Amino acid sequence: MTNGNAAGTEGHLFVILGATGDLVGRKLLPSLNELIARDALGPNSLILGVGVETEFNDESFRARCCKDLANAGVPQEQIAKTVSDKRIIYQTIAKGTPEDYKKLAARVEQVEKENGLPGNRVFYLALPPKVFPLAIAGLGNAGLNKSKGWTRLVIEKPFGRDLASAQALNQVAHEHFEEKQIYRIDHYLGKETVQNLLVFRFANSLFEPQWNRDRIESVEITVAECLGVEHRAAYYEGAGALRDMIQNHLTQLLTLTAMEVPSAFQAEPIRHEKVKVLHSVLPIKSENVVLGQYSTGKIDGQEVAAYRDEPGVAKDSQTETFVAMRLEIENWRWHGVPFFLRTGKRLEQRMSQIVVNFRRPPVWIFKPFDGKPIDANALVIAIQPDEGFDLYFEIKAPGQGVQIERSDLHFRYSEKFKPLPDAYETLLLDVIHGDPTLFVSDSWVEASWQLYTPVLENKPKVLPYAAGSWGPAAADALLSDLGRTWTKIL
Amino acid sequence: MTNGNAAGTEGHLFVILGATGDLVGRKLLPSLNELIARDALGPNSLILGVGVETEFNDESFRARCCKDLANAGVPQEQIAKTVSDKRIIYQTIAKGTPEDYKKLAARVEQVEKENGLPGNRVFYLALPPKVFPLAIAGLGNAGLNKSKGWTRLVIEKPFGRDLASAQALNQVAHEHFEEKQIYRIDHYLGKETVQNLLVFRFANSLFEPQWNRDRIESVEITVAECLGVEHRAAYYEGAGALRDMIQNHLTQLLTLTAMEVPSAFQAEPIRHEKVKVLHSVLPIKSENVVLGQYSTGKIDGQEVAAYRDEPGVAKDSQTETFVAMRLEIENWRWHGVPFFLRTGKRLEQRMSQIVVNFRRPPVWIFKPFDGKPIDANALVIAIQPDEGFDLYFEIKAPGQGVQIERSDLHFRYSEKFKPLPDAYETLLLDVIHGDPTLFVSDSWVEASWQLYTPVLENKPKVLPYAAGSWGPAAADALLSDLGRTWTKIL
Numbered sequence: 001m002t003n004g005n006a007a008g009t010e011g012h013l014f015v016i017l018g019a020t021g022d023l024v025g026r027k028l029l030p031s032l033n034e035l036i037a038r039d040a041l042g043p044n045s046l047i048l049g050v051g052v053e054t055e056f057n058d059e060s061f062r063a064r065c066c067k068d069l070a071n072a073g074v075p076q077e078q079i080a081k082t083v084s085d086k087r088i089i090y091q092t093i094a095k096g097t098p099e100d101y102k103k104l105a106a107r108v109e110q111v112e113k114e115n116g117l118p119g120n121r122v123f124y125l126a127l128p129p130k131v132f133p134l135a136i137a138g139l140g141n142a143g144l145n146k147s148k149g150w151t152r153l154v155i156e157k158p159f160g161r162d163l164a165s166a167q168a169l170n171q172v173a174h175e176h177f178e179e180k181q182i183y184r185i186d187h188y189l190g191k192e193t194v195q196n197l198l199v200f201r202f203a204n205s206l207f208e209p210q211w212n213r214d215r216i217e218s219v220e221i222t223v224a225e226c227l228g229v230e231h232r233a234a235y236y237e238g239a240g241a242l243r244d245m246i247q248n249h250l251t252q253l254l255t256l257t258a259m260e261v262p263s264a265f266q267a268e269p270i271r272h273e274k275v276k277v278l279h280s281v282l283p284i285k286s287e288n289v290v291l292g293q294y295s296t297g298k299i300d301g302q303e304v305a306a307y308r309d310e311p312g313v314a315k316d317s318q319t320e321t322f323v324a325m326r327l328e329i330e331n332w333r334w335h336g337v338p339f340f341l342r343t344g345k346r347l348e349q350r351m352s353q354i355v356v357n358f359r360r361p362p363v364w365i366f367k368p369f370d371g372k373p374i375d376a377n378a379l380v381i382a383i384q385p386d387e388g389f390d391l392y393f394e395i396k397a398p399g400q401g402v403q404i405e406r407s408d409l410h411f412r413y414s415e416k417f418k419p420l421p422d423a424y425e426t427l428l429l430d431v432i433h434g435d436p437t438l439f440v441s442d443s444w445v446e447a448s449w450q451l452y453t454p455v456l457e458n459k460p461k462v463l464p465y466a467a468g469s470w471g472p473a474a475a476d477a478l479l480s481d482l483g484r485t486w487t488k489i490l
Numbered sequence: 491m492t493n494g495n496a497a498g499t500e501g502h503l504f505v506i507l508g509a510t511g512d513l514v515g516r517k518l519l520p521s522l523n524e525l526i527a528r529d530a531l532g533p534n535s536l537i538l539g540v541g542v543e544t545e546f547n548d549e550s551f552r553a554r555c556c557k558d559l560a561n562a563g564v565p566q567e568q569i570a571k572t573v574s575d576k577r578i579i580y581q582t583i584a585k586g587t588p589e590d591y592k593k594l595a596a597r598v599e600q601v602e603k604e605n606g607l608p609g610n611r612v613f614y615l616a617l618p619p620k621v622f623p624l625a626i627a628g629l630g631n632a633g634l635n636k637s638k639g640w641t642r643l644v645i646e647k648p649f650g651r652d653l654a655s656a657q658a659l660n661q662v663a664h665e666h667f668e669e670k671q672i673y674r675i676d677h678y679l680g681k682e683t684v685q686n687l688l689v690f691r692f693a694n695s696l697f698e699p700q701w702n703r704d705r706i707e708s709v710e711i712t713v714a715e716c717l718g719v720e721h722r723a724a725y726y727e728g729a730g731a732l733r734d735m736i737q738n739h740l741t742q743l744l745t746l747t748a749m750e751v752p753s754a755f756q757a758e759p760i761r762h763e764k765v766k767v768l769h770s771v772l773p774i775k776s777e778n779v780v781l782g783q784y785s786t787g788k789i790d791g792q793e794v795a796a797y798r799d800e801p802g803v804a805k806d807s808q809t810e811t812f813v814a815m816r817l818e819i820e821n822w823r824w825h826g827v828p829f830f831l832r833t834g835k836r837l838e839q840r841m842s843q844i845v846v847n848f849r850r851p852p853v854w855i856f857k858p859f860d861g862k863p864i865d866a867n868a869l870v871i872a873i874q875p876d877e878g879f880d881l882y883f884e885i886k887a888p889g890q891g892v893q894i895e896r897s898d899l900h901f902r903y904s905e906k907f908k909p910l911p912d913a914y915e916t917l918l919l920d921v922i923h924g925d926p927t928l929f930v931s932d933s934w935v936e937a938s939w940q941l942y943t944p945v946l947e948n949k950p951k952v953l954p955y956a957a958g959s960w961g962p963a964a965a966d967a968l969l970s971d972l973g974r975t976w977t978k979i980l
Contacts, residue, residue: 040890196886203884203894205851206700206867215699265855265892361695365755377696391881391899394693396686398903398910400530400919402755404693407906409881409899416897417888429890 008433011044012120012149013112017093017135018127019049019061023156025068027187028126031424033069036087037078040429046115047088050104054092061090096134101142108144119149122431129158133172140176154183154431157248159440161239162456163449170442183431184440188249190423192413193387195438197256197354198265200381200389207379208261210358212333217376218479220340220355220487221253223384224347226299228467229321233312240319242291242452245343251278251448252440253383254339257354258329267437271444278447280331286460290474292322294346297467304346304467320462321345324475325455340478342486346467352384355487369402380489387420388412390489498923501534502610502639503602507583507625508617509539509551513646515558517677518616521914523559526577527568530919536605537578540594544582551580586624591632598634609639612921619648623662630666644673644921647738649930651729652946653939660932673921674930678739680913680920682903683877685928687746687844688755690871690879697869698751700848702823707866708969710830710845710977711743713874714837716789718957719811723802730809732781732942735833741768741938742930743873744829747844748819757927761934768937770821776950780964782812784836787957794836794957810952811835814965815945830968832976836957842874845977859892870979877910878902880979 014032016024035041049061056064062083069079091107094100112119123144125135132155139145139153153173160166173182188194201208210216223245229236236244255274262269295306307313307321322344329339358377378392388411397403413420430438463472476485504522506514525531539551546554552573559569581597584590602609613634615625622645629635629643643663650656663672678684691698700706713735719726726734745764752759785796797803797811812834819829848867868882878901887893903910920928953962966975 192886192888199856199884199886199892199894202855203851203864204867205705205848206881206883208851209705210696210699215695261853262855265859358695361693361698363751365692365752366689369755374693377694391696393696394689395901396682396689398682398907400911400916402689404689407901409901411885411897411899413888420888421890426890 009040009042009045009429010120010149010432011042011117012122012432013046013048013108013117014122014124014432015048015050015108016124016126017050018125018131019090020051020053020056020064021126024049024126025065026072027422027424028124028428029065029068030072030074031422031428033074033078034422034425035429041432044115044117045087045432046111046117048108048111049088049090050093051090052093052096054094056090056092058086058089062086062088093138096131096138098138098141101138101144105142105144117149119147121147121149121151122154123152124154126156129161132169136172136176145176145181150181150434151177152181152183152431152434153177154185156185157440158239158243159184159248159445160449161243163446163453166445166449170446174442179442180436182442183436184445185427186248186252186440187423187427188252188383189438189440190426191383191387192420193381193383193389194253194256195426197253197381198270202261202265213335213337215358216337217357217359218338218340218482219257219357220342221250221257221353222341222355222486223250223253223343223352224349224470225343225345226347226350228294228304228346229307229310229313233310237313237317237319241321241323241343241345242456246323246325246341247448247452248440250341250343251451253354254327254341255444257356258334258339260333265437267435267439270437271441275441275443275447277329277331278444278451280329280334281451282328282330284325284327284451284455286455286458288326288478289455289460290322290324290472290478291320291460291462292324292344292465292472292475293317293319293462294321294344294467295464297346297469299346299468306467307346318459318462320459322347322465322471322475324471324478326478338479338482340486342471342475344465344471348468348470350385352382353489354381354383355379355489356381357487366402366404369404375406378487380487382412386412386414388414499530499532499535499919500610500639500922501532501607502612502922503536503538503598503607504612504614504922505538505540505598506614506616507540508615508621509580510541510543510546510554511616514539514616515555516562517912517914518614518918519555519558520562520564521912521918523564523568524912524915525919531922534605534607535577535922536601536607538598538601539578539580540583541580542583542586544584546580546582548576548579552576552578583628586621586628588628588631591628591634595632595634609637611637611639611641612644613642614644616646619651622659626662626666635666635671640671640924641667642671642673642921642924643667644675646675647930648729648733649674649738649935650939651733653936653943656935656939660936664932669932670926672932673926674935675917676738676742676930677913677917678742678873679928679930680916681873681877682910683871683873683879684743684746685916687743687871688760692751692755703825703827705848706827707847707849708828708830708972709747709847710832711740711747711843712831712845712976713740713743713833713842714839714960715833715835716837716840718784718794718836719797719800719803723800727803727807727809731811731813731833731835732946736813736815736831737938737942738930740831740833741941743844744817744831745934747846748824748829750823755927757925757929760927761931765931765933765937767819767821768934768941770819770824771941772818772820774815774817774941774945776945776948778816778968779945779950780812780814780962780968781810781950781952782814782834782955782962782965783807783809783952784811784834784957785954787836787959789836789958796957797836808949808952810949812837812955812961812965814961814968816968828969828972830976832961832965834955834961838958838960840875842872843979844871844873845869845979846871847977856892856894859894865896868977870977872902876902876904878904 259273324342327339356379391409749763814832846869881899
């Protein structure tokens, strides 16, 4: 959330471990490239790709990056600027022995010396999760956990797969790095609407006084995908939607929506309030969790395969591709207000949104004129595919008589601003600027796993649902005491 | 606010006293014509024009009406439908002697008999105010205050020119008619946005809990005109803006904005709450009133004359063409919240709006990033020239950093619905349907004059202002303790 111009950017070396991986080509390189193109990284910065491949040299790695960038849709003239400036270099980590890490350390020092860099370093772990501990230890043991400038470590999710593994990962990380050096990325936190959520809540006196159990009936948080498991079955079979989406993205949205006003708009106070929310969530009852797995069905009119027929998926897989759950936050602000989380693959529509359902008017003085059920006011915070929000409220339909109808006030960033920066651009620059506000803390990760590990250890039955639907019917039943179903806004 | 279809309309005779006057041709006839065109008056209705002119007969009066309607922009094929159906007839009231009123009564009975009408009658006084008492007594003494159906009396503003004259007018009216027969028209109450104000307030749980001194800092009500006095100097010189606009239109908006929730959405409970507001307004201090009179200046780039140079205006006229004032409503809901009223001729822009300024956030946690003064949230209810509303609030500007900027959620009836009915159409149909909700009660009129009569009796000095400006600078000073000026939304 730091300033976006180069003036605030110190010279640095950006080291990517796992530089030949999929995420780097698709997300990391294009974002770094865009930051360079808009001159946000300053003249005094280099990118050092590190991979197990021994056959690359600086030149051939740059050629590969060019191809990746072109595949990611980056215009040719921008690629030229990044790569031909020779701002990208390569170093192999080979088998990842202590000796290999020492070679990496030597290369880092040499590059810094040759280029007059001040010793500021980012180490970005774009690695499979099982390699995290080894890589962290490798860096630490080679003395790469400190320098004469600053040193920062960036970790991609997943941060563990349950409470014990998350604690173990944090422990390794803390053996070699201080918590303030560690930046755990959840790219949802880099989205404009998600950042705006706190501004929206705490810069507008219209909403904050309403943001509580007196005025709000329920909150729904949905992250819906149309895609199936794609090429990720190997990972996904062992993970499932609860680990892949709920524990991180949806729970981040939950804590941002529910948190108290922080004492300042800074990392520590905000992190404190987010963790506090998790500590107030009541243990999740198994009757409040619905798991689903997609069977065949239609997406955009096209017949698609069932999850169990996807390549790499077991024929009797019990992995959930859908989760809906109902949470209760037992604090003064939210007692009695259900929070509903829902995510799934192969749903009807790609759509991420937070719906805040306000309470209905306690008295309906328009009854004799208008007998229809009363709509409650609702605020919809749209995160995907188009960021913005809508406020649904009641107006008098024009003309004689008192007919009341729902209308909406509509706001989309895309209608008012030029295209938004990619979440990764925002987050990478924050790392370089040393602003941890939008990153995940150790205590948040552990509090989140503490909440969901009992659910994982005692999973309800996985129910089938047709691809292209909104999941198993049981997901609607979670809301039945409110006399309605999930808000469907198209 | 009654149902708009002909099914709810009983057969009736619509009698217009002063049928050859200006308002009739400009407003009344086009509205009646439109109601006939959309079949809202049913087949069993007639319009009887009554005027002092003795030379008209039904035929020649219809010809005159055709001309009026064409001048008012009504399409030829619609005029044909209304007038050639012979639904308009004429009767002279000559000198208005008791004998003349008896002739009118006889004609009414004859027309009803010939046309099989059930004896339901509207008497619409489209007369100069000084004739009101005579006309009311004339009707009453001729027995036209009752019939075998219903009889309703419609009075156009002004209802008196101070408390004593208003009381006298009410007294005459009550000598001959019951209060429930009397429909005092303030056409502002027929506007969609004004009607919607109550729906907006009482059908949306998002706003009503905020509608009080805890959440609202101030309210501004502006009715601004670009026009000068035009051809109305004869009346206006003896009236001024306080009588012409503040006592009726702006005070109606004030009472609708400030009133408590009525027990039901019906005339009596709503009238009760409106009057209650007026009884709670503290006596107006003369330092809280600013009067102005336009001098020369430019409107839309055109040089225009000063008020004192308009035809019919005295060279040393002390009549105000501008009023700004600050009121305090001393009840639990509004204690300490200033209400600002402002109206004027020859102002920069034609615009009527209610601005509800919410309080600023009590704490601004974004200070280190964003040092600019904090905007408060505001709800702007736009009444003219385009009906709708806007909600102003703060968002995070996209991109790196925390820059906060004002944005607005925007709603206009014209963008969502076909053209709105004219306020007169709404109100005339309500008279015929017997719904007094949108009309002004005797007690409201007297309470309003009670508030303003002391101001009229002790008028502050009238200050000059340039035509095309926003009035005397002293009007801004009324808000100075709030640290700002009148909201300017263009």
